[in-house]
Amino acid sequence: MELQQQIDDFIARKITPLDGKFRFGQGVEPITWEAIRQLPKTGEAIIQWYFTSEEIIAFIVTRDAEQPQVVRVGGLEALEQLATAYKDHYIQCCDNDNLEPWKEQLTPRLQRLGEILHLEEIISHLPKDCKGLILVPYRYLHLFPLHALPLGEDNYLIDAYSQGIRYVPSCQIWQISKQFDSGEGNLEGLFALQNPTGDLRNADMEVEIIQGAFNRAVVLPREQATKSALTEKAVELASARVAHFACHGYFNFDDPRTSGLVLADAEVSAVPPEVPPEVPPEVPRKSLISMCSPIPSVMAGRGIILYGNMGMRF
Template sequence: RKQRNDLQDQYLPIGSSFNFEQFQNNLDDHTAIVQFYITGDKLLTFIFTRETQQPIVWQSEPQDLDKFVNWKDEYLRDYKADKINKNNWQNDLSNRLDELADILSIDDIIKQITERCDRLILIPYQYLHLLPLHALPITSKQGEGKSKIIMEQFPAGVSYAPSCQLLQLAQTRKRPNFTHLFAVQNPSADLVYTNLEVEVIKGYFNSPPDTEVLVENAATKAAIDSKVFNTFHVVHFSCHGYFNYQEPRKSALILANAQKPASAEPNSERYLRISEEEVFDLEQCLTIDEVFELQLEQCRLVTLSACETGLIDYTNISDEYVGLPSGFLVAGSPAVVSSLWKVNDLSTALLMIKFYQNLLKPMSLALALNQAQLWLRDATVQELLDWAEQLTKQLNLDNNFKEKIKKEIRLFKSEETPFSSPFYWAAYCAIGKY
């Protein structure tokens, strides 16, 4: 056992060497951690900071677990349903989050955190990993009775971690540089706003050869395999992503030429079947297993600007989940940004551009993402157009940038907020180093 532990500590020091007291002492004075756990008869929440001698434990009533199970079953059923019901899922998302906040007693949990803590790290468990906990509504603990969401209560940022062990590992990685970008841009050539997104984002980084973008047909698995990722500080995938609920290890980022040819023999191990029409060759995709093998020693951030890249194997009762974010963390990145559902192309492009724009300022990754999300939620049509015009001048972009946005939101009045629904801004989470 000692030999095994020594081997694990050498190659993946997140298990036997983990010491909770040491981890807690390394927290700063302004950070709180909320870790969830689900037992056979209740929901448990552990709340701790550097100052708490023992974690504060919040326990639900047995009926709350029943309510959560029913809520979760309905949420997943509607999300996985056909296109008509998926609209219902999207339209009902705000109300569903209200219900979830009540079931989880989020107000009572947040009240246990002292006001000096302005940064929050959430460590979900099982099904809770699938949900945008950062967007849950709370009542202001100052007693004003004003409703806000968790992100607004913690102005230094809300982020996530798969576990305390992986968070500790991520925190040890010092990656100050942020000039070299590697990006995958629209390998399937069917995402309207992905090209716009990456074209703007690459303007924030050094010119080639420091920055390298694989565009559409060039973004093949062979091209990925040939890259030495150790030279890049940011890795950005703007493409399709799919999570396989039945076999999570077959989940993947879809690259160019991955569509299964009609003449190919069916092979359940080799292919990822999304529908009768959509079948992808996993040998032409970047799967979870292959992510674990990447070398990201210089990487500061991996951004997965794609659908369902933050979903995990929620049937696994282990604290360490199977999913793309943990794969990139283990591969060497201290932080990953990923999504919890099938996201909208335009809103994702706007959110990502604003996220990277925020990162030019001295702020954490989590805060940059949070502020971009709140901006997208609250931005009026006129504010979006003014922002696009300003960005066009700053980066010498084609006027097409503003015109494309204007075309998409033309049905809204100038004072309306077209992306106010959580569906448009709440899907993305910052995972790892805070």
Template sequence: ATTQMNLATAYADRIRGDKAANIERAIEGYEQVLQVMTRQAMSIDYLAVQRALAKVTFEQIRFGEAMTYAQEALSVAEELYEASPTPDARRSVLEDVAGAPHWLAYARCRGNGPADRQQAVAVLEQYRARWLREALETSIDRPAGVSEALWSDFQAQARTVRELEAEVRLPDQTPGRRSFTQLSELLAAARRDLRQTVAAIRTAAPDFLPQPSFDQIRAAAQSGPLVYLLATAAGGLALVVHGQKPSFLEKLGFSVDPVEAVWLDDLRDTDVSAILYDVASEAEGRYLRGAAIGDHAALERSLATALPLLGERLLQPLVTRLATAYPHGTPVTLVASSNLGLLPLHAAPVTLDGRTAPFMDFFAVRYAPSATALHAAHQRTQRASTRLLAVGNPEHVTHPAHLTDWLAQEAVRLTPDAALPLLHAAATVAAVENALAAAVPEHLLFGCHGHFNIADPLQSGLALTDGKLTLARLLTSLRLDGVDLATLCACQTAITNFQQAQEEAVGLPAAFLQAGVRRVVGTLWSVEALPTVLLLRRYLTRMAEGASALSALHEAVRWLRTLPRAEALAQIAEVRKMNGDNALAAWYLDSIVATDPRFERQTPFAGPSDWAAFTYTGV
């Protein structure tokens, strides 16, 4: 059976000969394999074959067959996922079924009925940021009719699962860590107990922890449309979910379906890969090298070609449709699949009313890992007992995060009441955790270095004086319930895992949302200190004047992008004066002004590498 499967795969990938005949041989071979690799006897192999059949039929535009195979693959994956005890085992199942939700959603939308589009959205949501959804589900309030004792069991069992997951993620040599076999058995038992308790709760509250329904998804589109984006081998698709409040068109008397499909026929998954990934034959790197590794020359080159392409093939069709239903400035939330979430879609140029500008100039663009996460953020009530906790320029072995200590102090100055700065040597992991335990801040600001770990995303995090506040720590232990806003003025704080379980949105914004924060400002790549400080100072000032975090960020980005040279120099001189006793900061600013070729331009920071990295995630 394995040999037959390899042969079928070879036919599916074969370039020479009659392509149609090769595909038929591949399908026939896969079908023969299923006679041996049955769902009951060899479920993992059965899943692989069903996914392979879904892929090959989808790529041949045989959407009816692709839907059947994709649905079967997702069905068996669901069983395997529930039976998998450890986080790695669950991630492996999600990797094994990668692509199938996209193929099913795209193919279903070709049915062109309102129900088809709603079901497509539900499929995308179900397999989007699933770990995050499950974590959010365990932090909800007790439903009416559920006894306090039963709810206590649920909370204790959910906590046990989280603690065991945290332990299994520890390095093997960690003192006190139990063996993988022990932890697997304990997790399997803990998940079984939790499932039984959930079943008991559902006798009193039948709607407790349901699969994402379309009504729940639509509820997340409260202040503006929710847009699911994907790119496939057959083309791209934007699914626009309209909220229950009437849109501009509906106010004029026109009917609007709850979900609209905007077909992006010129955008394929290969186009996204061509933007992101280096090619061995090329000497120059592409986007991910610039964003993840800090190669700014590669980043500048890739953005120069990537942003116009994304504007033409993805955002222009979308923004043209949005503009018919919503006024300029309406918040638009993007749920980006197919690794599109790694890209600064808000910065792509589009044309409306004869004016060409970045997408964010026409609509207030924000991102979300999923509708579930967005809805949970909407539901959270702010319980802050202090205004601000600001962490600035921790002392550690790497180079200093220039001016971030001053930026933290500036945030404190703009928030005069109930603000706590933790600067330099005082900015330790323990100090941050103790401060958060003592008082929940409305605004949490980190001015420090950040790092995205490609090999192990859970070890990504924020560099503090004595160590790193890791993604794993945020996901398993730290609770930030009541924090309204986290501003991460550090490099690579908005990038997500792009190698494994891509739909899981494993990154700092999602982790902060899971920990309890309602909204997160971060960066997709390492932005130089000077434009970062200028932009974030403007952002903090606008918030102090009463602007929302979303409008303050967008206004600050536009301000920096269009800042004239003379005004930029005046701003730098002011920052230098305010850092008069900081010799290192003064040297840094003087050297930038004297040697940086950007100051030969009329607008020094017009290049997207200086402003497009800043993103807003959440409500």
């Protein structure tokens, strides 16, 4: 009974304020087709991949489609080999502190990935007026920057869509996240680290542009983004709606919990530090990490969007 009371208290304090419909032990209802087709806006399309034991399947969803278009291709074994080589080479180059050999192989590997996925065939099924894509990767595909898949000479997938390309881990998570969207023009509470080491091209401009979309923002720029400053701003970070880290990071493959962020004067591990008692228990609903080696566990926000050399990690 005591344990049940502790669970009930935890739900009441931490979960109910965010999701009043949550019940302990509840089942997860699958998302319906009608709900899926309502997710993209007019002029957008979802491309969601799935692997069986023998083939790669791409589902194409648009708002006005009566059913998804399905593209089935072979090549699963080739994809597994490519993903293994891609990941192993990256780890080897990280161990040698030299990513140049991996970068040199990135273009031919992405070219090969596009061939395996039959990218041009998938694109041929998209509406002619499609201006934006939502990609839902599966398994190894989360490792790759799919938006950078080549389309002919000096053209890439992202160049073909004026409204850009977004990633979601699944349609159901996307649907749930929409429940917590404050809506355009009502963005409150940004916390950002802005280029602490001063050597990241475009990081300053990135944060300044994003900051302009918020009514209220706390930004630690360049040399001000120190470990002590981050500690002093713990309350602001915990109460922010969005946390944006435009900085270097490091990832420890042997012990991911010791991965972290590189600040102006220190490296901060993802292992939870001692939190002052006045810091509220809430965390940002979205954490955006813009750095070379993303850390999958650095922030347990409502949603985590990670950008980096190895694409999207979920």
